[in-house]
Amino acid sequence: xxxxxxxxxxxTKDLIGRRVHPRAPTENRFLLLxxxxxxxxxxxxxxxxxxxxxxxxxxxxxxxxxLESIQxxxxxxxxxxxxxxxxxxxxxxxxxxxxxxxGGINTIxxxxxLRGGFIPLRQAAPRDAAAIVTIST
Numbered sequence: 001x002x003x004x005x006x007x008x009x010x011x012t013k014d015l016i017g018r019r020v021h022p023r024a025p026t027e028n029r030f031l032l033l034x035x036x037x038x039x040x041x042x043x044x045x046x047x048x049x050x051x052x053x054x055x056x057x058x059x060x061x062x063x064x065x066x067l068e069s070i071q072x073x074x075x076x077x078x079x080x081x082x083x084x085x086x087x088x089x090x091x092x093x094x095x096x097x098x099x100x101x102x103g104g105i106n107t108i109x110x111x112x113x114l115r116g117g118f119i120p121l122r123q124a125a126p127r128d129a130a131a132i133v134t135i136s137t
Contacts, residue, residue, distance in 0.1 A: 048128070048132060051132055051136075052132055052135050052136050055132070055133070055136035055137075056136050059081050059136065059137060060073060060081070061073070081137050082137050084137065085133050085134060085136065085137025086137075088133050088137075089130045089133050089134055092126050092129055092130045092133070093126070093130065095126075096122070096123075096126035098122075098123050098126050098127060099127075100126065100127055100130035107119060107123070107124070107127075
């Protein structure tokens, strides 16, 4: 049986309204933000992976196999690139006054438990940058 689009839209709004209405407004906002945050995190993850690949391609003459490519590099270069990466990570920690190790899940749990879900960007961004440099070098 064919239903008019107007009637179908009204029925859909009614079904959604019954699901959304009994909840508190803050819960509704939370449920609406979930997919937005998921998409945003997905794009950030893709960007981080591409940045790691870009840095690796710039530092190492990467072929199809990263390990093989690194083994083909001169011994001095195999030592100096990771040392330079360590110095950059140390510099990030020194400039931003954050510990560049740790973090991860512990920071998220602490943010949720002690700060109502707040994770300071001033601490998270330098840690993420340090992780990208560490993985790349």
